[in-house]
Amino acid sequence: MDANPPDHLDDEALSALLDRGDGNGHVAACERCSARLAELAGARAALATAPVEPLDELVRRRLVATAVRAADEVAPTGDAGSAAGPVRSRWVQRHRAVIGSAAAVLLLVLVGVPFVVGRNSTTNQADRGLSAQAPLAAPAQSAAGPFLGDLGDLTDQDRLRLRLGGVAADAGTGAALSAAPAEPAAGAARSAAPAPAAAAAPPSAPASQKSVTGGAENAPAAFSANQPSGRDRADTDACVAALLDGPARGGRLTGSGVGTWRGRPAVIAAFELDGGAVAFVADRSGCAVLDRFAL
Amino acid sequence: MTGDVSPGAISDEALAAAANAGDRAALEALLARHVDRVHAICRRVTGHPEDALDATQEALIAVTRGLHRYDGRARFTTWLYRVATNAALDELRRRKRRPDAVELSEDRVVAQSGVESAVAARLDVDAALAALGPEFRAAVVLRDLCDLDYAEIADILDVPIGTVRSRIARGRAAIADRLREPAAPPERPIG
Numbered sequence: 001m002d003a004n005p006p007d008h009l010d011d012e013a014l015s016a017l018l019d020r021g022d023g024n025g026h027v028a029a030c031e032r033c034s035a036r037l038a039e040l041a042g043a044r045a046a047l048a049t050a051p052v053e054p055l056d057e058l059v060r061r062r063l064v065a066t067a068v069r070a071a072d073e074v075a076p077t078g079d080a081g082s083a084a085g086p087v088r089s090r091w092v093q094r095h096r097a098v099i100g101s102a103a104a105v106l107l108l109v110l111v112g113v114p115f116v117v118g119r120n121s122t123t124n125q126a127d128r129g130l131s132a133q134a135p136l137a138a139p140a141q142s143a144a145g146p147f148l149g150d151l152g153d154l155t156d157q158d159r160l161r162l163r164l165g166g167v168a169a170d171a172g173t174g175a176a177l178s179a180a181p182a183e184p185a186a187g188a189a190r191s192a193a194p195a196p197a198a199a200a201a202p203p204s205a206p207a208s209q210k211s212v213t214g215g216a217e218n219a220p221a222a223f224s225a226n227q228p229s230g231r232d233r234a235d236t237d238a239c240v241a242a243l244l245d246g247p248a249r250g251g252r253l254t255g256s257g258v259g260t261w262r263g264r265p266a267v268i269a270a271f272e273l274d275g276g277a278v279a280f281v282a283d284r285s286g287c288a289v290l291d292r293f294a295l
Numbered sequence: 296m297t298g299d300v301s302p303g304a305i306s307d308e309a310l311a312a313a314a315n316a317g318d319r320a321a322l323e324a325l326l327a328r329h330v331d332r333v334h335a336i337c338r339r340v341t342g343h344p345e346d347a348l349d350a351t352q353e354a355l356i357a358v359t360r361g362l363h364r365y366d367g368r369a370r371f372t373t374w375l376y377r378v379a380t381n382a383a384l385d386e387l388r389r390r391k392r393r394p395d396a397v398e399l400s401e402d403r404v405v406a407q408s409g410v411e412s413a414v415a416a417r418l419d420v421d422a423a424l425a426a427l428g429p430e431f432r433a434a435v436v437l438r439d440l441c442d443l444d445y446a447e448i449a450d451i452l453d454v455p456i457g458t459v460r461s462r463i464a465r466g467r468a469a470i471a472d473r474l475r476e477p478a479a480p481p482e483r484p485i486g
Binding site: 010011014015016036039043046052053054055059060064070239247283285 | 309312315319321326327330339344355365366367435438439460461463465468470474475
């Protein structure tokens with residue numbers, strides 16, 4: 001029965017009520033509104049449960065394989081939210097001018113870069129060494145920040161601010177780069193050339209912390225004692241590259257390291273961004289950002 | 296990726312980050328994980344099997360080419376659904392083809408069981424959706440198939456939340472009306 005006809009809810013109100021999942025006094029008492037609510041709920045259930053004809057397995061594989069191949073093709077110029085062309089030929093036809101321009105720019109870079117690099121070879125040697133070690137094509141500046149090895153508990157933000165903040169300040173003046181104490185490939189023992197930031201670091205890490213590098217469980221968190229493995233460095237470089245291509249885009253790496261974040265192997269990387277210095281903690285196995293904080 | 300964890304145990308976001316870092320296996324795993332859902336979205340929004348396949352391919356390619364723009368702040372699936380929806384709407388614009396309910400009867404023969412399936416079996420969902428304009432279909436599909444909230448849908452469709460609420464309501468109402476009278480011919484598309 002219509003207890004209060006003037007208060008009937010229209011479809012929009014009933015639909016919103018359905019999504020909110022809460023009750024309504026009028027609807028509970030109104031036969032007309034409750035019946036319409038049931039109809040809308042039926043429509044929702046129908047759409048949610050009605051099957052779509054399944055993809056044939058071969059079609060499924062072809063769709064994925066074609067898309068994966070596309071990753072190796074021409075770099076995108078379109079909007080991420082807008083779909084790219086379904087076939088290469090269509091995309092090429094639409095962007096022929098852009099491709100031509102890109103090729104010209106690439107040629108210019110290939111010809112011009114050796115001259116520029118040659119003029120700055122002394123100051124850039126360490127950078128190039130790092131870039132060559134990285135498994136991915138990270139920007140040169142991504143390897144400019146010092147790698148601090150195992151930093152232990154990556155939830156201890158106060159301690160990390162001291163470590164990474166100090167390094168950031170030094171990196172900003174160029175001191176960290178010239179000393180390059182944290183780069184194992186350079187052959188320099190960490191203990192022989194402690195970073196300036198080590199003085200500001202606490203004497204030891206929490207006793208309970210576990211190292212992901214396998215041999216540093218009992219080592220103090222002091223910079224000179226942390227001996228990173230090549231895998232530490234490779235994982236860090238991978239995540240730094242991912243961060244520079246994501247939330248830290250445009251930033252300058254000032255320091256990085258490995259550790260654990262709530263029991264998970266993780267990587268930490270500090271960047272100078274437009275809004276200030278920020279540290280990102282990323283999952284070591286996939287580089288998903290787990291935490292971020294200002295330095 | 297360090298490669299010591301099976302793809303099934305890795306989150307979408309982690310796979311996306313690894314794919315962004317150049318890990319082709321992670322990219323393939325990510326796409327394989329979601330291709331069915333992308334296809335379902337495209338199928339519902341385009342209302343046409345062939346258009347849906349084309350749109351699905353476009354969406355997957357758009358994911359591979361635009362993945363570097365995914366910053367991990369939102370759920371990966373939200374970003375993915377945006378790409379899939381745009382691909383489906385783009386496909387419709389490209390083909391300038393109005394969804395044709397006559398071509399959409401295949402769903403009726405898919406065997407199901409249970410109460411919900413019985414409801415679904417009575418309804419040719421695509422035929423009901425065909426009575427809606429693409430933007431209305433997209434809103435309803437994102438809400439009831441993808442389970443996104445109004446704010447996420449508003450962001451994807453780039454319309455105010457009030458518009459989303461209205462479109463979903465009108466879409467559901469159209470489906471409900473068709474559910475009540477399944478034999479009725481498709482009406483002129485709304486919107």
